[in-house]
Amino acid sequence: MKVHVREIVLKTRNRLELVDITHRVEEIVAESGVKNGLCLVFAPHATAAIIANEHEYGLIEDILKKVSEEFPHNGKWKHNRIDDNASAHLASAFLGAERTFPVVNGRLVRGTWQNIFLLELDGPRPIRRIIVEVIGE
Ligand code: ZN
Secondary structure, three states: OEEEEEEEEEOOOOOOEEEEOHHHHHHHHHHHOOOOEEEEEEOOOOOEEEEEEOOOHHHHHHHHHHHHHHOOOOOOOHHHHOOOOHHHHHHHHHHOOEEEEEEEOOEEOOOOOOEEEEEEOOOOOOOEEEEEEEEEO
16 A cells, blocks of 8 residues: 655635635646545644635635634634734634545545635735645555
């Protein structure tokens, strides 16, 4: 079994932001040499999430709006007594910091309208890391 691990490092520019990482994840799958297996995309951050959905300008705005509505930045969250980012922790906890994709015949399997995004919830940040681990044969 092959195990191929790489890290994507990027910076974010806004408090809430979607960064499309599809191309970089697919490059890592291609270079892994894995034909059939799984690709884990994991953000080792408590205030970010990984999602898969359509890269369409309006939808991106809709997703960020929905996150703001569900997890309002100025909500009366207890964590805000020691830090200013409870909404980011909550969104990350509920949305999840990882997604797993099948790898079949050397390619990551996703829907036509399923791009892979880092969802920044507490930006801007100079460094956000995403671990991409491809395992299989
Ligand atoms: Zn915090």
